[in-house]
Amino acid sequence: MRSRYSAFAVGDVDYLLDSWHPSTRPAHFELDDTLHWTRLDIERTEKGGPFDSTGVVEFTAYCRQGGVRSAQHEVSRFTRVAQRWYYVDAEV
Numbered sequence: 001m002r003s004r005y006s007a008f009a010v011g012d013v014d015y016l017l018d019s020w021h022p023s024t025r026p027a028h029f030e031l032d033d034t035l036h037w038t039r040l041d042i043e044r045t046e047k048g049g050p051f052d053s054t055g056v057v058e059f060t061a062y063c064r065q066g067g068v069r070s071a072q073h074e075v076s077r078f079t080r081v082a083q084r085w086y087y088v089d090a091e092v
Contacts, residue, residue, distance in 0.1 A: 001057040001076065002040065004087060008061070009037040021079060021086035037063045053080050 007015040039062040048055025055078045062071045076090040
């Protein structure tokens with residue numbers, strides 16, 4: 001989760017697509033260049049440990065756009081395939 005947040009913060013679309021599970025990954029994805037991500041708070045996790053194949057992360061990500069601060073709260077689902085975690089989907 002933190003690596004995907006970092007990818008959003010630095011604009012690394014390739015990493016975001018690569019870490020997205022193929023079953024839900026969009027064919028094309030663009031970031032909004034006017035958003036500047038400033039902080040990530042992990043609020044809750046379920047599973048996602050070394051012996052789990054799924055995990056859930058609830059978080060709030062904070063950003064600034066045109067001088068206005070805002071936040072995105074989300075509950076994201078992840079799955080592990082061959083020792084690598086992939087983002088599946090989220091409830092926003």
